[in-house]
Amino acid sequence: MxxxxxxxxxxxxxTFPVGDLVAAASRRLTAEGPDLVLYPDPQGYPALRRLAVERFRQREGVDLDPDSFLLGTGSTQPLALLAEALTEPGDVVITEEFSYTGTLGILRRFGLTIEGVKIDEEGLCPEALDRALETLAMAGTPARFIYAIPTYQNPTGAILSLERRRAILELSRRHDVPLIEDNCYADLHFESEKPPASIRALPGADEVIYVASWSKILGPGARLGYVSAGPELLERLLDLKRDAGTSNLAAMIVAEYMEHHRESxxxxxxxxxxxxxxxxxxxxxxxxxxxxxxxxxxxxxxxxxxxxxxxxxxxxxxxxxxxxxxxxxxxxxxxxxxxxxxxxxxxxxxxxxxxxxxxxxxxxxxxxxxxxxxxxx
Ligand SMILES: Cc1ncc(COP(=O)(O)O)c(C=O)c1O
Structure with missing residues (x-):
């Protein structure tokens, strides 16, 4: 037992909001239900993409373009699409030494070699990252991307300091290795002092690939997450995403609910x-x-x-x-x-x-x- x-x-x-979700479903389906005879927009339900933008803007004070977003089945699907789009089997990718099981599983499934970089109470160590990037490049096996969970890291709970966020962004640019920021826990703070800015919100971070989810502030059962990326990468992700679209039914309900209740x-x-x-x-x-x-x-x-x-x-x-x-x-x-x-x-x-x-x-x-x-x- x-x-x-x-x-x-x-x-x-x-505290799962059953009543409010039922009401949200009723309102949105009454207004837009017949649209469900159509296939979804390839990038996902526009109102939910706009909400992802709003969520980021409110927390970070930075506007992202809703057209840079792709909705997926949780953030797991976008993560798998990214691994597929950015690597070939046998390539090397970098994660924190301790990282999210689901992502590690995806990377292994694509036949990638994972180079784990030291993490301490302040998160990923920039000196160790620099050394790993340098060593891999010298060996002719440059890292294809860096995957990091800077805020309330899974599994350690660590918060990457602002100084380190800047350093890691600078390293990703200097070594020309894409950085994937997985930020799905960033809204869940317990103290009045908020965590540092998302790496994607720092100056010079336009190339940072941003991944987040509705799973952690609603529930993984909704299976709705997203990635924001530059136009070229987005094209490749769309080309790989052969599922005819992410559920508009789920997205409609979550969008209607989140428009009214996200903050509360x-x-x-x-x-x-x-x-x-x-x-x-x-x-x-x-x-x-x-x-x-x-x-x-x-x-x-x-x-x-x-x-x-x-x-x-x-x-x-x-x-x-x-x-x-x-x-x-x-x-x-x-x-x-x-x-x-x-x-x-x-x-x-x-x-x-x-x-x-x-x-x-x-x-x-x-x-x-x-x-x-x-x-x-
Ligand atoms: C860091 C991190 N990224 C992504 C996910 C995947 O979540 P989902 O696919 O439900 O969005 C999780 C789930 O635990 C996670 O901890």
């Missing part, structure tokens, strides 16, 4: 996520403060737990399963698929009570998997 599901980055189900719903989500983060941090402190380490995330959906070096992850997986706790082991996020002493807890989905009970069960499982803990030797 599952006691607590810390596995995936999903919003809180209790995001504010509710942030409050709920902040509370759950606090519950999680308190429970971890109580149960595992002597054994594990973590940095308290200032936004997003994840807490990255450092386990004791001597942990046996296979034993942990087994005992966590018996304890009914679901989570993702560190290995799933390691660019080189290495077994590492970390695990990721996604705290958006479980209730406060489940978090408290889940941490108690997880702590039991972790103690079972550390040989030096009294009684295990």
């Amino acid at each position: 599952t006691v607590c599901d810390f596995s995936s980055g999903r919003p809180d189900p209790a 719903h995001t504010a509710v989500l942030c409050d709920v996520l902040r509370r759950k983060r606090d519950v999680l941090v308190a429970a971890l402190g109580e149960e595992l403060g002597d054994l594990c380490g973590w940095t308290v995330p200032l936004g997003g959906m994840f807490l990255w737990v450092r386990l004791p070096d001597e942990i046996d992850n296979a034993v942990l997986a087994k005992s966590a399963e018996q304890e009914g706790v679901l989570y993702h082991p560190g290995r799933n996020f390691h660019s080189g698929d290495r077994d590492i002493p970390y695990l990721r807890l996604a705290f958006g989905y479980p209730s406060d009570e489940e978090i408290v009970t889940g941490v108690r069960h997880l702590a039991r499982a972790i103690r079972t998997a550390v040989p030096t803990v009294a009684g295990n030797a």
Whole structure:
């Protein structure tokens, strides 16, 4: 029996806005329903692209062109299209050393070699990125792109500092390697101090490829995400996207809902996520403060737990399963698929009570998997 599901980055189900979505669907379908006999605009429902522009403008103070946007099935599809458009099998691409499992899976699926670059509490390290870009170019295998999650990084929760954002943009330009900024958590902050500007919003960032999603402020079930890119790349993406368009039915409902509720719903989500983060941090402190380490995330959906070096992850997986706790082991996020002493807890989905009970069960499982803990030797 599952006691607590810390596995995936999903919003809180209790605040999912069923009533408002039903009302939004009714309004928009009454007005535009017959248009659903048509195939969608190849770039996706224009009103939802305009909303993506508005979302960016409000947060970043910068206007992007709605015609630079392509909607997709979540942001997963745009990410897969980008990998296909920018690489050939056998090419090398750069990610943070720890990165989003889904993207790593796509890159591996396209036969790419992933070069993981060091990441610390301030995010991706520019010196290490510079060295990697230089070494790869010298070896005749230049990186085809850099993929980074600068804000509330998945899995670490790290926020890339403004100085590093500028440095990474400069490196991408100097080495002439495209930069993909995946910014799907940027609206989920818990503190009054907001994260630094999106890299795409910095001066000289017109070439930065911007990816985001509606999954994290509504729900992954909507399957709506997007990419904004320059005209040439956009053409290639459109050419590869052979699905006859992203669902206008879903896009209509989400657009109508987001036009009226985006800010208020995001504010509710942030409050709920902040509370759950606090519950999680308190429970971890109580149960595992002597054994594990973590940095308290200032936004997003994840807490990255450092386990004791001597942990046996296979034993942990087994005992966590018996304890009914679901989570993702560190290995799933390691660019080189290495077994590492970390695990990721996604705290958006479980209730406060489940978090408290889940941490108690997880702590039991972790103690079972550390040989030096009294009684295990
Ligand atoms: C960093 C990052 N990018 C992209 C995605 C994909 O989300 P979706 O396809 O639902 O937009 C996720 C989902 O967890 C993610 O964490």
